Amino acid sequence: MSKKKLQSFEDMFGKEMLEADEKEETAGVIELDIDILVPFKAHPFKLYEGQRLDDMVESIKELGIIIPIIVRPTDDGKYEILSGHNRVNAGKIAGLEKIPTVIKEDLTDDEAFLIVTETNLIQRSFTDLTHSERASVIASRHEAMKSQGVRSDLFNEIERLSKTDEIKDFGTSAPMGRRLEAREKVGKEYNLSKNSIARYLRISKLIKPFQSCIDEGKIPIRGGVDLSYLQEEEQQLVYSVFAEIKGAKIDMKKAELIRSASKNKELTRKIAAGIIQGKIKKKKKGRPSHFKLKNKIVDKFFTPKHKSKEIEEVIEKALALYFSQQEENNSDDMKGELIGE
Template sequence: MAIPKPKAPLIDFDEMLGIETQHDTAPAPVQVGIVDMDFSLMESFPNHRFKLYEGQQLTDMVDSICQFGILLPIILWYTEDGRYIILSGHNRKNAAQLAGFAKGPVIIRENLTYEDAVLIVTETNLRQRSFSDMSHSERAYCLAQHYEAMKCQGKRNDLLAEIEMLLNPQDTSENETLAEPQTRFRTDAKLGQDYGLSRDKVAKYIRISNLIEPLIFRVDSGEIAFLAAYDLSFVEDEAQQQRIADLMESDSFKLDTKKAELFHGYYKAGKLTDTAIVQILSGEKTRKPKSNKPQPVKIKPAVISKYFTAQQTQKEIEEVIDKALALYFENQESEVTA
């Protein structure tokens, strides 16, 4: 996935006024160690899903940086086109700037794929934040990304182990190898245990990560309950999700668990039309759609014993019934055309 470049300003006032301006240029990447870098050279990770600290949490971080400085270095990704993308440290950069700092300590990483970068973003956020303090959308995004990483377990554990030692050098003794810290990374089973979540809850979070932002943000605000969001996530057509979000915004419709179940049922049955969406949100529709599948028919034991022996298997009985019905309907068609 290509990282979108920032748009150039529509008007360059310095150029228009004939003023020569010395612009900052990105320094050559540093291979190892921690260096100081101007915040002006750093870019936020594209489509960063984790909200910046606000309120008391932000105030506390600003106060801490004013007193002690930035204790944990910011991790940057040096891209092939010479840009520095923040992988870990969006809050530290923001708080440091509010504290009056112009630069901060960084660790620069090169030769990363976009997937490697995403993995670092999610893993470091899981480690540095309290999971209970995350919003539903942040939890869903983080767990979904972790799940994807687990599907290719071992792909870049060397990368994660190195980041672990960079962020937590006190946790790694001199005799440990790069392979040993890897065992501390969460498996899919341990993921739920670390945050007091059952596997079912983890699965639900991963599902709701498929909701578009206007809907999942309503989960964050409490307008949509978590279980309702789970049912709604089965509406996998983004255009239909957007239609639901637009109607909730324009007509102030509420979405409760019952309506979400109806959306789930109508989408599964292939009957979620624009009209059905309006009827469900307005409360006009209150029942699940009728299934197009034929209802199962039970044959009484007396009928079975009339034509079959106890030694015949279920498969043999089904085959005879199938042939008998085919012959019956063939004769019916012959009578109609005669």
């Protein structure tokens, strides 16, 4: 495996943007029975519905499937779809028995998943994706940017078969000392802040039901970030409780309490239910004990000309500024924590 550090998305997939002629576009395409095609085992994207699906079905009935799908063979004699889930679904509705296909052999799971995410991005805008789909794409690209030795022919073939004009540059050509880190490259590609990238990477660690809840607005993204720190078994437990409570929602405060209970090894079904139902709330901090400011501190900053009210106002402003700076520092420290690296 190559130890060359990836500099950009082009480095990973090759710099040549092929302008294939008709022969190249159809090379290696065969007809496969639609019944032996199975969805990608970790397909993160939702299939078309409604008018968009109806339009695709009508197009296939009239013109057939023009762009071949991409698959890889499985151990049981079937073929796993990497690119073309919507075409296959619409083809079945349209009554097709066979479908034009390109078979890719000897792909790693990472390479296969990269084909799945990239071909979906070619067909859709990133802004059209749901939060869970964005999380999956970002996690895939983030891992790809950190990986080494990924095959360079894959994306060129995806681009050719999908008949796109260009592939978005994923990185920069800056000198080594100025190259962006993987997270920053991903953020630059999608015009997202590093914090947003970090949150989406955390969302990708949630179980699918919780990701769906985020898409449906039942859980805010930042609440999902807190839940992502739970072990998978804990996430399953919390979701089972959540699903049993009619009209339940998990806001940021509840998610924070659930994460805290997990961290303290106190997370049970009863505790989870109490938090979700609002019966268990964050304890309010008690008031600090009364104290008197020492004269030597007052004398250090104030003169006898200052009245008591003036002194109180200055101290209040100074404290407000101090705690504001503390919050900013804590926020910066959490950037690395959100990624979980």
